[in-house]
Amino acid sequence: xxEVEQSPQNLTAQEEEFITINCSYSVGISALHWxxxxxxxxxxxxxxxxxxxxxxxxxxxTINIQxxxxxLHITASHPRDSAVYICAVGIQGGSEKLVFGKGTKLTxxx
Amino acid sequence: xxxxxxxxxxxxxxxxxxxxxLCAQDMNHEYMYWYRQDPGMGLRLIHYSVGEGTTAKxxxxxxxNVSRLKKxxxxxxxxxxxxxxxxxxxxxxxxxxxxxxxxGPGTRLTVL
Numbered sequence: 001x002x003e004v005e006q007s008p009q010n011l012t013a014q015e016e017e018f019i020t021i022n023c024s025y026s027v028g029i030s031a032l033h034w035x036x037x038x039x040x041x042x043x044x045x046x047x048x049x050x051x052x053x054x055x056x057x058x059x060x061x062t063i064n065i066q067x068x069x070x071x072l073h074i075t076a077s078h079p080r081d082s083a084v085y086i087c088a089v090g091i092q093g094g095s096e097k098l099v100f101g102k103g104t105k106l107t108x109x110x
Numbered sequence: 111x112x113x114x115x116x117x118x119x120x121x122x123x124x125x126x127x128x129x130x131x132l133c134a135q136d137m138n139h140e141y142m143y144w145y146r147q148d149p150g151m152g153l154r155l156i157h158y159s160v161g162e163g164t165t166a167k168x169x170x171x172x173x174x175n176v177s178r179l180k181k182x183x184x185x186x187x188x189x190x191x192x193x194x195x196x197x198x199x200x201x202x203x204x205x206x207x208x209x210x211x212x213x214g215p216g217t218r219l220t221v222l
Contacts, residue, residue: 004152031209043153043200043213086152090209096141096160097168098211100152 003027006087006101013108019074021104023087026068033098034061034072035086043086046072077108112136114214116201122220123191131186131217133201140206142184143168144176146197147216153200159184191221 005024013019023032034046047054047061049070054061058077063070074081087101117132133142140161145153155168157176165176173195175187184203188195198218202211 002152033210035213042215043202045210045212048210088153096158097143097155098153100154102150102152 002101003099004087004089004101006085006104008104009102010105011107013077013106015078015108015110017077017108019077019081019106019108021072021085021087021106023070023072023101024068025070025087025089025099027089027099028092029068030090030092032063032070033088033090034070035088037084037086037103039083046085074106079108079110082107114201114203114212116199116214116217118217119215120218122222123188124222125192127191128187128189129191129219130188131199131201131219133184133186133203133214134182135184135201135203135212136182137203137205137212138181139203139212140181141204142178143202143211144174144184144186145200145202146170146195147200148197156186156199191219193221195219196221 007022031050033048037043049063058075060073084103084105086103088098114135143158144156147153154170159165159178162181177185198216200216201214204211
């Protein structure tokens, strides 16, 4: 079983829809990261969080440490949000490494 | 600042050839990482470095070697390329005590 599981694997939405991507993990973590990867492109960090909730523009990330679960929400989705969204966790215990989920491919249609 | 850069962006090799991928960062970060990304799989760590002159194995180190002679550069070497090493390679770096990683644009490597 992977240490980091994302759902769904693929998601298609219409413009303006509210989108939720989920991430569950099975290990103790120091922090959880949400990353975005555009087609053919590089990877950028969206959020890093260890508790609660963070918001940046139309993106909101939440984490529930007790349930080992995080969600990434996109409000009023737009075709430019089409990308792969990747959840990654920093393993608790001083490790410098991240463990990555397989990603969720989001397509937002106009 | 250029951030994290990778050279080359694309490369095609024949089986058995060798090559070196260069990662450079201008943010004075201590930690640097090499990942590979394959279809249907998450990013996987090949090797990493926690400072100049140090390297350590990640999840999939076989067939690769690395060096960090200068703090700003992290080199990934393939001594004898195999088709199984066809992948997109990403380099990343981060500062001490701050977990966000900054990624390079990637290198697409094809081994025939």
